[in-house]
Amino acid sequence: MKDNKVDEIVKELKELEPLIMQCSKCGTCQSVCPIYDKDLIETSVARGKLALIEAIYEGRIEEAQRIFKHLDYCVMCTRCKQYCPSGVSTDEIFLRAKSILRKIKELPNWQKAVLKIIMQKPTLVAKTAPLMHIGLKFGSKQVKEDVFKPLFKEFSQRNIVSIKSRPFTSKYGGLNKAKEEKMRVIFYPGCAITYIYTNWGEAIVEVLNYYGVSVYVPKTNKCCGIPAATMGDLDLYKQMVNKNLDWFDSIEDASYIITACPTCQYGLNDMGQKITKRKAKVPMMDIVVFLKEVLSINIEPQEEEKSTLHIPCHYEREKDNMLKEFMSKNIAKDFSSLENQSCCGFGGTFNIKYYKDSGEIPKSKTQEIKEKGFKKLFTPCPGCAMQLSDVLIKENLDTKVMHPIEVIYEGIKKPG
Amino acid sequence: MQKVLIEEFERIVGKQNCFSEIEDTMAYSYDAFPEEPKAPDIVVKPNDYEQIGQIIKLCNENSIPLIVRGSGTNLSGGTLPVSGGCVMLMTGFNKILDINTDDLYAIVQAGVVTQKLADAVAKKGLLYPPDPASLKVSTLGGNVAENSGGLRALKYGVTSHYLMGVKFFDNEGNLIKGGGKPVKLVTGYNLPGLMLSSEGTLGVMVEFILKLVPPPQSRKTLLVVYDDLIKASQTVSDIISSKIVPATLEILDNFTIQTVEKYHHLGLPTSAQAILLIEVDGHEAAVEDEYKKVADICKSLGGQIYIAKDDLERDSLWQARRDALSSLARLNPTLILEDATVPRSKVPAMMQAISEIAKKYNLLIGTFGHAGDGNLHPTILTDKRNKEEMKRVEKAIDEIFEITLKLEGTLSGEHGIGIAKAKYLESEVGQSTIAFMKKLKFGLDPGNILNPHKMSL
Numbered sequence: 001m002k003d004n005k006v007d008e009i010v011k012e013l014k015e016l017e018p019l020i021m022q023c024s025k026c027g028t029c030q031s032v033c034p035i036y037d038k039d040l041i042e043t044s045v046a047r048g049k050l051a052l053i054e055a056i057y058e059g060r061i062e063e064a065q066r067i068f069k070h071l072d073y074c075v076m077c078t079r080c081k082q083y084c085p086s087g088v089s090t091d092e093i094f095l096r097a098k099s100i101l102r103k104i105k106e107l108p109n110w111q112k113a114v115l116k117i118i119m120q121k122p123t124l125v126a127k128t129a130p131l132m133h134i135g136l137k138f139g140s141k142q143v144k145e146d147v148f149k150p151l152f153k154e155f156s157q158r159n160i161v162s163i164k165s166r167p168f169t170s171k172y173g174g175l176n177k178a179k180e181e182k183m184r185v186i187f188y189p190g191c192a193i194t195y196i197y198t199n200w201g202e203a204i205v206e207v208l209n210y211y212g213v214s215v216y217v218p219k220t221n222k223c224c225g226i227p228a229a230t231m232g233d234l235d236l237y238k239q240m241v242n243k244n245l246d247w248f249d250s251i252e253d254a255s256y257i258i259t260a261c262p263t264c265q266y267g268l269n270d271m272g273q274k275i276t277k278r279k280a281k282v283p284m285m286d287i288v289v290f291l292k293e294v295l296s297i298n299i300e301p302q303e304e305e306k307s308t309l310h311i312p313c314h315y316e317r318e319k320d321n322m323l324k325e326f327m328s329k330n331i332a333k334d335f336s337s338l339e340n341q342s343c344c345g346f347g348g349t350f351n352i353k354y355y356k357d358s359g360e361i362p363k364s365k366t367q368e369i370k371e372k373g374f375k376k377l378f379t380p381c382p383g384c385a386m387q388l389s390d391v392l393i394k395e396n397l398d399t400k401v402m403h404p405i406e407v408i409y410e411g412i413k414k415p416g
Numbered sequence: 417m418q419k420v421l422i423e424e425f426e427r428i429v430g431k432q433n434c435f436s437e438i439e440d441t442m443a444y445s446y447d448a449f450p451e452e453p454k455a456p457d458i459v460v461k462p463n464d465y466e467q468i469g470q471i472i473k474l475c476n477e478n479s480i481p482l483i484v485r486g487s488g489t490n491l492s493g494g495t496l497p498v499s500g501g502c503v504m505l506m507t508g509f510n511k512i513l514d515i516n517t518d519d520l521y522a523i524v525q526a527g528v529v530t531q532k533l534a535d536a537v538a539k540k541g542l543l544y545p546p547d548p549a550s551l552k553v554s555t556l557g558g559n560v561a562e563n564s565g566g567l568r569a570l571k572y573g574v575t576s577h578y579l580m581g582v583k584f585f586d587n588e589g590n591l592i593k594g595g596g597k598p599v600k601l602v603t604g605y606n607l608p609g610l611m612l613s614s615e616g617t618l619g620v621m622v623e624f625i626l627k628l629v630p631p632p633q634s635r636k637t638l639l640v641v642y643d644d645l646i647k648a649s650q651t652v653s654d655i656i657s658s659k660i661v662p663a664t665l666e667i668l669d670n671f672t673i674q675t676v677e678k679y680h681h682l683g684l685p686t687s688a689q690a691i692l693l694i695e696v697d698g699h700e701a702a703v704e705d706e707y708k709k710v711a712d713i714c715k716s717l718g719g720q721i722y723i724a725k726d727d728l729e730r731d732s733l734w735q736a737r738r739d740a741l742s743s744l745a746r747l748n749p750t751l752i753l754e755d756a757t758v759p760r761s762k763v764p765a766m767m768q769a770i771s772e773i774a775k776k777y778n779l780l781i782g783t784f785g786h787a788g789d790g791n792l793h794p795t796i797l798t799d800k801r802n803k804e805e806m807k808r809v810e811k812a813i814d815e816i817f818e819i820t821l822k823l824e825g826t827l828s829g830e831h832g833i834g835i836a837k838a839k840y841l842e843s844e845v846g847q848s849t850i851a852f853m854k855k856l857k858f859g860l861d862p863g864n865i866l867n868p869h870k871m872s873l
């Protein structure tokens with residue numbers, strides 16, 4: 001019985017061969033992989049992981065489950081794919097291989113719980129948010145405005161941005177109409193903005209309304225499915241993407257889908273398309289890209305303090321320069337880019353599973369922030385923001401992590 | 417490997433730096449040369465020189481093959497553990513110990529990535545010229561062991577021109593010093609010279625003193641388009657024979673141009689039969705003068721000249737060249753990259769021969785490379801699963817080497833012999849040279865533990 005299962009797995013992994021063979025083993029991925037940079041061993045980097053999958057279907061490693069830990073130990077930052085000269089789809093290969101291996105390697109209980117509840121019962125999560133909010137407040141000590149340190153042992157190393165008592169969607173769910181409406185869009189908040197960075201969600205809706213854009217917000221946020229994918233449940237991931245696409249497509253009069261989490265966008269759009277072979281009817285884009293390229297807003301920078309920018313790994317690479325320019329022309333008066341543009345190390349479930357490794361990744365980045373004395377660190381991703389808030393506090397830095405939309409929102413709130 | 421031996425290794429480097437499970441060792445069963453993978457028995461990642469010495473001793477006493485590895489970007493299978501044994505990772509030795517701007521040298525550990533040194537040196541207003549295509553990942557230890565070249569080799573030379581001193585361990589684990597900081601130094605054997613292109617067979621290198629130079633003040637980059645491959649190659653030998661030495665002189669054939677364009681859309685002329693990328697650098701007046709001479713030669717052979725307007729354009733031209741190999745790699749599953757090198761006046765004959773061989777064996781071969789050095793990279797695109805085609809590939813390679821030697825060239829300009837070209841070595845150097853190499857190798861390493869089987873030793 002067991003053997004049949006193993007044979008099947010080998011056969012399924014073999015189906016990845018055409019994708020894996022594209023790898024010429026040039027080793028370039030070593031120069032961009034955040035965990036290789038830290039560990040300096042081959043099993044950390046894409047080339048090693050690909051070679052291990054290959055070794056299974058070529059029969060050089062017999063017990064397939066042995067390689068799972070190496071595939072799982074990956075931030076899924078997709079940097080290896082972005083910089084691979086041979087265009088190897090490392091992300092797709094890793095996710096598919098993990099889901100194949102999951103058949104013989106069972107998921108730990110807590111991961112099962114996450115998949116069951118957070119993914120499939122979003123209304124329940126929304127209802128319990130006030131409890132979590134209270135739980136976090138009482139079971140923790142506040143380290144700075146809106147950041148808490150949980151007191152339970154397992155999580156006591158972390159500085160966590162608080163879970164808000166009222167999810168963003170329960171206040172803004174539905175159509176938020178602009179006064180002089182010139183366009184309608186959908187805003188997909190994702191879990192992090194729904195429960196944690198609710199102020200980003202508010203700022204996005206209000207700023208869009210201010211510019212004459214009406215905004216549809218889901219009444220209950222459905223997770224983009226990426227955590228399911230990284231835990232090796234591609235079926236559930238597919239379901240989540242489909243559910244979200246169904247909702248997007250059901251809205252007839254929206255011209256764009258706006259996101260503020262590059263990982264959600266990656267999950268619903270890029271990887272989503274590969275796995276579901278389906279695409280939303282209207283274009284999906286990040287809020288900053290939308291403001292700059294569709295609305296062409298041109299505002300004066302308001303932020304006075306010395307500022308810099310962390311570009312999320314899942315941000316569209318072609319937009320990096322646009323983002324930097326936007327920061328210096330429209331957001332911050334005293335702006336300079338970071339030399340270190342590597343990964344923040346968060347990676348969602350990666351941070352939960354490998355907390356220590358996750359925290360080591362951005363060390364040289366926080367060092368640079370410290371040396372150059374930045375007071376504001378902007379980043380257009382809630383995942384990066386959570387991670388960077390945590391590591392900056394650990395370095396005893398009072399640098400504040402923000403989304404650029406917060407500055408724009410402050411600007412429009414000012415009278416006159 | 418016996419459990420007691422594994423425990424010995426663990427005792428030296430610590431359990432967390434010692435890997436003997438198959439899912440760990442399998443990740444060291446390859447490098448960038450396409451060959452049947454073979455996993456080592458154990459992989460160790462030492463953290464200090466003392467540990468290195470102990471590992472070598474342990475291997476020597478127990479006849480365990482020892483393969484030293486940096487980033488594993490070797491293109492001749494030099495880091496493959498052909499007969500198992502111990503792979504020792506040098507990646508942890510990644511410190512730049514000193515950059516001396518008065519005496520123009522840098523002291524670095526063997527695991528420093530080439531690009532990181534180049535960047536650190538540039539920040540201090542100096543230049544470390546060797547720039548192998550893999551410089552973003554390759555380590556300096558590997559660069560010395562293979563005597564790596566690069567795009568700038570024509571004018572600035574290869575790694576050997578910059579190696580002033582070396583620290584290495586011998587087969588018994590003794591630390592040996594060779595060379596030093598003075599520009600002139602003739603005390604005893606030239607040990608840095610011995611270590612160059614030794615491919616890890618004579619010692620375990622840990623530290624280098626590398627020469628630095630002031631960067632050129634100005635430069636000019638040209639793209640020259642030809643409708644005839646042979647005329648482009650003729651331009652190369654004419655430029656060299658008229659006593660001009662550009663910093664770089666690269667060629668791309670039609671097939672390579674089309675492939676680069678297909679994937680990268682840089683605006684290259686896809687109908688061109690060949691392009692040359694030429695850069696002259698130095699003092700402003702000299703650059704202008706050389707540029708004019710080069711341009712005249714190009715024009716006289718029917719080349720159309722475009723000059724890079726600014727750094728951005730220059731970068732995109734060089735990007736086209738750097739993308740050559742990876743673009744070709746996208747076409748077919750298996751890529752075999754050769755680096756046969758001929759005297760520069762023979763470049764036209766070599767280009768001609770390669771295209772004839774491609775036709776004869778009905779193979780896809782893209783050719784590009786450092787034409788100014790006579791160092792061409794005929795790149796065969798194939799599929800290792802296609803046994804019949806692989807036979808033709810093998811014959812084509814044999815023939816490429818045959819013609820290279822006939823033209824008084826060499827099997828390898830910069831990738832090394834490793835296992836890839838071991839069987840051809842004798843035909844280039846002759847039997848007595850092989851015998852001398854053996855005496856040298858087995859005199860220094862009688863147990864043959866240091867990277868055995870490479871260069872057929």
Ligand code: SF4
Binds near residue numbers: 025028047086
């Ligand atoms: S960069 Fe791409 S081709 Fe090169 S080793 Fe990594 S995955 Fe393979």
Ligand code: SF4
Binds near residue numbers: 090
């Ligand atoms: S996705 Fe990121 S962490 Fe994972 S192998 Fe690629 S570069 Fe490394």
